[in-house]
Amino acid sequence: MKQPTESQSYSFRPIRTIVAAGIMLTITAIMASTFGTTHKRIEKRAKTNAAPINRDSVESVKAFASVYKVLMSPRCMNCHPSGDVPLQGDDSHLHTMGPKRGVEGKGLYAMKCANCHQPTNTPGVHTPPGNPNWHLPPATMKMVFQGRTPHQLAKQLIDPKQNGNKTKEQLLEHAHDGLVLGGWNPGEGRTLPPLSHAEFTKAWTTWIKKGAYAPKP
Numbered sequence: 001m002k003q004p005t006e007s008q009s010y011s012f013r014p015i016r017t018i019v020a021a022g023i024m025l026t027i028t029a030i031m032a033s034t035f036g037t038t039h040k041r042i043e044k045r046a047k048t049n050a051a052p053i054n055r056d057s058v059e060s061v062k063a064f065a066s067v068y069k070v071l072m073s074p075r076c077m078n079c080h081p082s083g084d085v086p087l088q089g090d091d092s093h094l095h096t097m098g099p100k101r102g103v104e105g106k107g108l109y110a111m112k113c114a115n116c117h118q119p120t121n122t123p124g125v126h127t128p129p130g131n132p133n134w135h136l137p138p139a140t141m142k143m144v145f146q147g148r149t150p151h152q153l154a155k156q157l158i159d160p161k162q163n164g165n166k167t168k169e170q171l172l173e174h175a176h177d178g179l180v181l182g183g184w185n186p187g188e189g190r191t192l193p194p195l196s197h198a199e200f201t202k203a204w205t206t207w208i209k210k211g212a213y214a215p216k217p
């Protein structure tokens with residue numbers, strides 16, 4: 001039987017090389033595309049993790065304008081003063097007889113808030129509004145609203161070092177806090193905050209869920 005000559009067997013080699021190269025290329029292409037998609041998938045997941053909230057700076061900042069109006073209204077600001085004495089009245093004057101914040105925000109010595117502020121509103125005008133938990137934020141975290149610009153207040157509210165270590169979820173819940181709700185039941189002769197509680201909650205939620213953006217300074 002005739003064996004294939006050197007040259008004959010050689011002539012198959014380029015074809016084999018081309019086929020082999022083709023296979024290699026295909027494998028490389030498959031690997032590259034698989035890696036590409038996995039990579040994209042990881043990237044996508046990372047993005048979703050970083051931003052579970054739908055960020056929309058325009059809507060967020062717009063909602064904060066409404067939130068700010070409420071926070072700066074006397075019903076809220078009177079308990080969030082820049083000094084250590086609470087404020088009173090629709091003109092936010094210093095509290096008569098000057099009760100002081102104290103370490104826990106509950107007053108000092110004989111001037112404890114709860115001495116005069118009962119669990120419920122005292123009937124009549126110029127009487128103390130009531131709440132079982134009536135006090136100022138503590139000395140270690142004063143949560144000042146008075147004098148803050150919208151930019152400063154928005155930044156402060158979401159800073160755990162300044163907001164009582166609150167997460168965004170806890171901030172959302174705070175709209176239903178007893179002292180916050182009390183703003184809409186302030187006792188006789190006091191104006192209500194400029195939005196209803198439902199409108200406030202809606203603006204507060206929108207502000208936070210859309211990314212808690214601060215208005216420009």
Ligand code: HEC
Nearest residue numbers: 075076079134135136137143156157162163164179180183
């Ligand atoms: C009787 C005093 C008092 C009144 C009135 C009051 N607050 Fe507060 N507020 C507090 C105290 C005390 C804290 C701190 C308690 C805490 O962190 O849970 C606080 C905390 C807060 C916080 C969290 C602070 C932050 O930086 O995120 C917000 C928001 C807030 N109040 C909003 C309001 C709003 C809105 C109103 C009016 C509708 C209001 N407060 C009325 C006493 C008051």
Ligand code: HEC
Nearest residue numbers: 078079086088089099100107111112113116126127128136
């Ligand atoms: C000696 C009694 C007394 C003590 C102590 C006292 N208050 Fe008052 N507080 C009043 C009275 C009375 C009013 C109502 C004044 C008015 O309407 O003219 C009032 C009103 C307020 C208001 C205004 C509420 C609003 O919506 O405008 C705030 C805020 C307040 N007190 C916070 C405090 C805090 C915080 C403490 C403790 C650090 C405290 N008070 C201690 C008697 C007291």
